[in-house]
Amino acid sequence: MEKKTFQLFHSDVEPLTQWQNLGEADFAPATEQEKVSMVEEHKSVSYWKDAWRRFRANRVSMVSLFVFILLLLFAFVGPSFIAYSYEEQYREAAKLFPFEKTEAQEAAEALLAEGADGVLVTNLLPGSQTYLKKGNYYITARNGKTIAFNLPKSKEKIILVLESEKTPALWYVDQKAYLSGTYEKTEIETTDAPAENAAELKLTTSFFPHIFGTDSAGRDLLARCMYGTRVSLIIGIVAALIVLVIGSIYGAISGLAGGAVDFVMMRIVELIYSVPDVLIVLLLQVVLKEPLQKWFDASQGGIVKAMSDLGVGVVSIFITFALLYWVGMARIVRGQVLMLKKQEYVTAARALGVPGGRIVKRHLIPNCVGQLVITTCLQIPSAIFLESFLSFLGMGVSAPMASLGSLCSDALDVLQNYPYRMLCPAIILTILVLSLNLVGDGIRDALDPRLKK
């Protein structure tokens, strides 16, 4: 009876119980080949490799990672593919619908179609100027020849046309007259040698479309959306890093120290936690603006320069995060440290006399990293969310700087007539937040499968 149960549960052990039957051959040393085949192949897989494998298996997070990378390209590489910058104003081209052309552009395109080498439309130049100032200019034609000329009087709203193969080679036409159909070419005398103070003029051979249209100040919306995405991303990432640094240091100290220190530190966290953040954030935005501006104007360090480039609104968002939003991170890190402190391997290390710093470095940090990465990743979309919220209420980023939130806010007043101005940044913002959230969820599931919901 007893033997039967034994066999039932340990059937693979059975040959050993028949040890009496072993022959002499069974005691021969194993050959090299046999030895190799006995070792089971277990390639050691590192934590990160394992996580990456799990992440790749998750289709939703892979797709959102792809979308996120596309958005990164859109924000950081995209601007070099379009002809407009986020802050240049094209006065004549204000309030255009997507792909809509101005009259001046249509006229110029007609001239180009008639065989002009290049044109210059004075009122499609960036800035508020719609005229060509008097003075000396030169143009480098397509065949390499330099064509220089002098403009004795400034000319408003003209189209300058170069036809290098014909005579007259250089002439201009009044834009209004051309559009009404009755135009006459006004010839400009040219020379080969430019005068000393001559300015170079670049002629246009084709017009880059305003793909998303333009805003009320004549700024290209696509360029602004790209720039806004970049600003929003930078804000999200920097804010998450700030939270990571402050939160994890605070939480780690609190968890490691324990006792009275821990108690006091956690009461502080609880207090900050219970403060309704948005009320204080709104106040902070207004409070910080002027002192920051003063500080930026007064000092000239490398970091201060970089910060003043970002603008007061953005920096005050960072400060807000540094002041209020680290508490969640601190709680998580403290919880992790407390849990890890009680693990047997830490006790063992301590019993072996390993110094505290080494325990932190070898045991606590590597085991916390997953949780830190997860929390930081999920912090990015929430920072972007908060920034867009503030900018929407008119308290974050201010023009000519753009963030996705401020673009939406600018578009709110003209929503009825120009809905696309709201739609473009709003859709980008939604996709950005959504993809980051899904990537964050994927990273959480990959790094810590226990948390999977």
Next chain:
Amino acid sequence: MTLYVLKRIVAAFFTLVLIATITFFLMNAIPGSPFMTDKSTPEQIAKANAKYGLDQPLPVQWWRYMTNYLRGDMGVSLKMQEGTEVTKILFGQGKFELSIRVGLWALLLAIVLGIPLGCIAAYNRGKAVDSVLRVLTTFGVAVPSFVFATLLLLIFAVHLKWLPVLSNSLETPASYVMPVLSLALYPSCYIAKLTRTSMLDAINQDYIRTARAKGLKTRRIIFKHALRNSLIPVITYLGPLAASIVTGGFVVETTFSIPGLGKYFISSILNRDYPVIMGTTVVLAALIVIMNLVVDIAYKIVDPRITLTAKED
């Protein structure tokens, strides 16, 4: 229990004092005086400061604010409606009522929509319905409220012209639709996600197996036995929910031009009307803090497994 409740009330009170203090010092850190305009002379500013006691040292001003608040006196507006009592501005002109009306409807909608959706998703786990709901709720959590609000505005007010563009004072039922919907979007999706997760947790419990062994119908098990216990995490979310509705109120009131508390708060900050900033902050913060307090107490009543005297961690 009584001790616990008392302790929580005292803590909530101190939180409010802290918030009022932070607000007080923050708004005094805003550069410039509320009376500074292009035309005003230093003498005029000094006179106005003296009139409203702004020339006294900060701690004295702070103490005056605190003691007056305990008496229910929130001071008078310095700028936006000069001389009017703040309590009258907030409560007497319908601002608070407007915000509360929209907020409560949104709260109700979020609960009424979120919990059943979560149950349905859990009930159909892994099926098409679950996937559709998951996509919808994920979107709902990711879409910023102002984007959703303006989309609604664009579609239903501008294009289809079914609903009014400006909600103003919410005189007609139609003017409620968009503000309430956009305010309820995030919380209802969040609640749906939360309910689904906790419902799935509850389904794996022993008592569900017992109910199943007794031969009860799945529907009855889910909606009676599992639902009751999976509502506990939803209750804990009601605190943050109140905060999110207050926050969302700022955006919604701006978008639909509702003259409520949120809109007024933002213009009071921009106008540096100290007593109004203080008053609005304290009222809104009190809403959130009291909601948290109620939730904390309700939580312990609903779930007896949590010992009342144990210190929370």
